[in-house]
Amino acid sequence: MTDFRSPATSPSRTPVTVLGLGPMGRALARALLAAEHPVTVWNRTPGRDADLVAHGAAPAASAAAAVAASPLTLLCVRDHAAGRAVLDAAGPALRGRALVNATSVAPDQARESADRAAGHGARSLNAAILTPTPTIGQPTGVIVCSGDEDLFRTHQETLAALAGAVHHLGADPGRAAGYDAALLDLFWTTAHGYLHALALARAEGISAAAFAPYAHGLPRLLPALIDDWARRVDEGSHPGDHSTVASAAAGLAHVARTARARGLDTAVLDAALAVTERAVAAGRGSDGVSALVEELEARRPTAPGSRRPPGERPR
Numbered sequence: 001m002t003d004f005r006s007p008a009t010s011p012s013r014t015p016v017t018v019l020g021l022g023p024m025g026r027a028l029a030r031a032l033l034a035a036e037h038p039v040t041v042w043n044r045t046p047g048r049d050a051d052l053v054a055h056g057a058a059p060a061a062s063a064a065a066a067v068a069a070s071p072l073t074l075l076c077v078r079d080h081a082a083g084r085a086v087l088d089a090a091g092p093a094l095r096g097r098a099l100v101n102a103t104s105v106a107p108d109q110a111r112e113s114a115d116r117a118a119g120h121g122a123r124s125l126n127a128a129i130l131t132p133t134p135t136i137g138q139p140t141g142v143i144v145c146s147g148d149e150d151l152f153r154t155h156q157e158t159l160a161a162l163a164g165a166v167h168h169l170g171a172d173p174g175r176a177a178g179y180d181a182a183l184l185d186l187f188w189t190t191a192h193g194y195l196h197a198l199a200l201a202r203a204e205g206i207s208a209a210a211f212a213p214y215a216h217g218l219p220r221l222l223p224a225l226i227d228d229w230a231r232r233v234d235e236g237s238h239p240g241d242h243s244t245v246a247s248a249a250a251g252l253a254h255v256a257r258t259a260r261a262r263g264l265d266t267a268v269l270d271a272a273l274a275v276t277e278r279a280v281a282a283g284r285g286s287d288g289v290s291a292l293v294e295e296l297e298a299r300r301p302t303a304p305g306s307r308r309p310p311g312e313r314p315r
């Protein structure tokens with residue numbers, strides 16, 4: 001966690017407002033205070049700013065007053081609806097200000113939020129915070145931004161106080177959110193996989209603690225797999241040299257069978273098995289497992305070789 005014992009601020013540092021003092025908003029404010037930025041804070045529910053104020057932050061009575069206090073505002077609240085409510089409450093105070101919306105949202109919501117900020121006369125960036133609160137203000141923190149590139153360049157040094165890696169990924173305000181969604185897809189399906197594996201182990205009379213050391217083997221295999229599959233997917237080439245889709249279908253089928261026999265929820269396993277079996281039925285059984293990406297994409301109306309069923313409406 002960021003050490004922010006010193007309440008000193010430096011006149012050379014850009015004043016920053018933080019709207020939203022949940023765990024992440026508080027971590028952002030602490031990192032800015034540690035980097036000697038003058039910081040103004042506001043939260044919908046009063047009383048969550050006491051320790052930040054004790055360390056030098058200025059409390060604001062409203063979102064509008066908070067935005068008016070600094071040229072740059074970071075917005076970090078629960079979701080898109082909460083962000084919209086705060087932006088509308090700040091209203092005219094946003095005119096001529098810079099906004100970084102660090103609330104996790106979907107790509108279309110990020111674009112809508114950029115339009116909303118522009119409607120209030122603010123320039124904006126959307127930021128996706130890809131790492132948890134303990135990494136904020138640390139070299140291990142990763143934040144990606146997209147939207148107004150000039151704005152990013154102007155505030156790059158300030159944003160660097162928040163994380164070791166802060167990247168701008170392009171002018172589309174939804175692009176950072178696209179990275180976020182893909183990474184969260186990986187995280188939550190991986191997390192679910194581990195939790196399901198623990199349930200399966202316990203159903204087989206194996207304690208979670210006894211199973212855990214074996215689970216440690218998987219992350220060690222993943223870096224090579226991540227790069228190899230990324231290359232194959234980008235090249236559209238999926239040789240079945242290491243493992244095949246047909247073999248994956250057989251493996252998934254026996255895991256689903258084991259889980260079902262123990263009365264566990266198998267919805268996610270069944271879904272993964274269905275995709276894999278569809279790929280086998282489409283003649284891809286001897287391809288490598290990375291070919292499943294093309295099966296997942298097959299129903300997209302714009303995908304090459306799309307197999308969208310007749311009558312199904314494009315999404």
Ligand SMILES: NC(=O)c1ccc[n+]([C@@H]2O[C@H](COP(=O)([O-])OP(=O)(O)OC[C@H]3O[C@@H](n4cnc5c(N)ncnc54)[C@H](OP(=O)(O)O)[C@@H]3O)[C@@H](O)[C@H]2O)c1
Pocket residue numbers: 019020021022023024025026043044045048076077078079081082083085086102103104105129130131132133
């Ligand atoms: N925590 C992490 O490690 C992490 C990592 C990456 C990204 N993020 C993202 O950062 C954002 C903030 O997360 P968080 O961890 O700080 O906690 P959170 O529980 O997602 O958000 C709490 C904040 O949202 C505010 N809020 C909720 N509904 C609101 C509304 N309708 N109007 C105004 N404010 C509202 C809360 O205000 P009240 O106090 O008044 O309820 C509080 O300030 C989320 O989008 C999250 O996905 C978090």
